[in-house]
Amino acid sequence: FPVLLKQLELMLVSGELNPHHQHCVTLYAKGLTCEADSLGSCGYLYIAIYPTPDNRLIR
Template identity: 80%
Template sequence: MVSDTLPDDNHDRPWWGLPCTVTPCFGACLVQEGNRLHYLADRAGIRGRFSDADAYHPDQAFPLLMKQLELMLTSGELSPRHQHTVTLYAKGLTCEADTLGSCGYVYMAVYPTPAVPATTA
């Protein structure tokens, strides 16, 4: 995910991931087989442009997020039969995922976790 090669806006391509209003955002439709998830590159895309600092994090966080989602399928927190969005955090990224009751797919959206503004007392 090198930001120099990514256009700012990829709205001309289908969006496979969970609907997301945050940019930049990486979205994917993962294929579910039991409690296992499979990533298919042709069912993924990026909207917006990740900064050079943020572009490295998805590659590091993706295996961790996949494992956490598989554990949620095992525990039943994420169900192929019921729509329920789960939110995960890893390496400065937020991941929202949901099966949308699709019985075979998990849709995800991954984006940089917004900074919390400092408050003064």
């Protein structure tokens, strides 16, 4: 979980994710999937984290 949040933080700092423009990213780490989308919502980042389905696990 902390790995996913750190990746999102780096994407925000680098400008890859901009909270003022809609953009969705999907990250995978340690059996978890993280979908994050700014929805162009003036500073908010909406995050969904859930177990990665078995067919997406990287071993």
